[in-house]
Amino acid sequence: MTATIQQMWEWLGQVPDPEIPVISLVDLGVIRSVDQVGGEWVVTISPTYTGCPATRVIEMDIQTALSARGVAVKIRRQIAPPWTTDWMTDSGKAKLEAYGIAPPQPSGGPQRCPHCASTDVEKISQFGSTPCKAQWRCRDCLEPFDYFKCI
Amino acid sequence: MPDLFEWLCRMGDNTLVLGHRVSEWCGHAPVLEEDIALANTALDLIGQTQMWLGLAAEVQGEGRSADDLAFRRDAWDFRNCLLVELPNRDFGHTLMRQFLFDSWHKLMLTGLCESQDDRIAAIAMKSLKEVSYHQERSADTVIGLGDGTAESHDRMQAALDRLWPYMGELFQPDAVDDRMTRQGIAPDLAALRSGFDAIIADTIQEATLVLTDSRFAHRGGRDGSRHTEHLGHMLAVMQVLPRSYPDARW
Numbered sequence: 001m002t003a004t005i006q007q008m009w010e011w012l013g014q015v016p017d018p019e020i021p022v023i024s025l026v027d028l029g030v031i032r033s034v035d036q037v038g039g040e041w042v043v044t045i046s047p048t049y050t051g052c053p054a055t056r057v058i059e060m061d062i063q064t065a066l067s068a069r070g071v072a073v074k075i076r077r078q079i080a081p082p083w084t085t086d087w088m089t090d091s092g093k094a095k096l097e098a099y100g101i102a103p104p105q106p107s108g109g110p111q112r113c114p115h116c117a118s119t120d121v122e123k124i125s126q127f128g129s130t131p132c133k134a135q136w137r138c139r140d141c142l143e144p145f146d147y148f149k150c151i
Numbered sequence: 152m153p154d155l156f157e158w159l160c161r162m163g164d165n166t167l168v169l170g171h172r173v174s175e176w177c178g179h180a181p182v183l184e185e186d187i188a189l190a191n192t193a194l195d196l197i198g199q200t201q202m203w204l205g206l207a208a209e210v211q212g213e214g215r216s217a218d219d220l221a222f223r224r225d226a227w228d229f230r231n232c233l234l235v236e237l238p239n240r241d242f243g244h245t246l247m248r249q250f251l252f253d254s255w256h257k258l259m260l261t262g263l264c265e266s267q268d269d270r271i272a273a274i275a276m277k278s279l280k281e282v283s284y285h286q287e288r289s290a291d292t293v294i295g296l297g298d299g300t301a302e303s304h305d306r307m308q309a310a311l312d313r314l315w316p317y318m319g320e321l322f323q324p325d326a327v328d329d330r331m332t333r334q335g336i337a338p339d340l341a342a343l344r345s346g347f348d349a350i351i352a353d354t355i356q357e358a359t360l361v362l363t364d365s366r367f368a369h370r371g372g373r374d375g376s377r378h379t380e381h382l383g384h385m386l387a388v389m390q391v392l393p394r395s396y397p398d399a400r401w
């Protein structure tokens with residue numbers, strides 16, 4: 001049985017991000033393309049941060065998920081143009097917020113607290129538990145929260 | 152050594168050596184947020200190293216990898232500037248070194264985005280996003296600590312006085328740099344100086360610190376001729392595992 005491109009995207013859309021499992025790799029916007037080259041499937045991915053240890057796990061998870069469907073793939077890394085949070089899907093951003101992570105905003109800071117929706121928020125640190133996140137705090141509910149940095 | 156390989160080692164060794172130095176703080180920073188920030192900065196720099204040294208190994212064409220270059224060269228083969236190999240000393244000193252390097256790095260990468268070599272432009276564009284974050288944070292910290300308590304102010308001034316003579320090396324092109332510039336591969340280092348001085352002057356003033364007029368410059372890191380004694384010690388720690396168990400995989 002041979003897979004179609006549509007099926008391939010659907011399957012990739014079911015592979016969770018290893019660090020934020022509520023969104024998929026497609027939501028995260030790291031899957032650049034899926035092509036069939038000379039009878040071989042090639043999945044091209046854009047790494048998020050250069051040193052992010054999740055990049056290798058992402059590659060392994062793609063191989064594992066697709067080989068479970070009987071499809072062998074080759075993975076290609078592409079750094080240009082560099083990955084940007086603009087490539088994150090709207091559904092991915094909504095899932096992040098529901099999970100308690102404020103989604104990236106072009107203004108460079110969270111729009112509101114993901115817990116109580118207050119706009120009275122302040123930055124604690126530009127860096128967080130993973131390269132893609134910063135630490136913020138809500139001045140209303142006083143809860144700290146992660147903000148997915150806009151790059 | 153062919154120019155392009157030599158030049159790529161200069162870029163990759165800067166990020167490798169500074170990345171390792173910053174990683175030495177892991178678990179030791181004054182507060183948790185700073186520990187996380189330092190570890191993330193180190194991680195970005197090591198990630199950038201994989202790209203620069205990966206390309207260096209590719210253009211060298213001897214079947215070596217980025218890891219081979221990182222772990223199987225000795226101090227005299229390293230091409231990083233002296234600034235990044237200096238020991239961490241205190242937290243303020245580490246952040247002052249970071250601020251000075253980040254400010255140069257950001258300008259350099261901005262110039263490299265226009266490189267005639269597409270591979271280099273791609274690495275620069277990817278790295279620049281990360282380095283912009285680094286520079287914003289290190290500048291904020293220099294201001295916070297400089298314009299802080301009497302103790303933090305004095306430590307930041309001492310760090311600036313100690314580190315400033317190591318900046319000149321990054322703006323003095325040699326024959327390799329000149330050939331890279333003529334081929335449109337890299338910007339003219341000397342031409343980056345005025346933009347750098349402007350950024351530094353603003354931040355240093357806001358930090359209530361004083362910059363010396365001296366342009367005396369220590370040099371000898373970027374061509375490997377005169378590294379400080381600190382580099383060898385650092386490499387001994389950084390390289391011990393792969394050197395003790397060559398070709399180990401995990």
Ligand SMILES: [Zn+2]
Pocket residue numbers: 113114115116117118138139140141142143
């Ligand atoms: Zn809240």
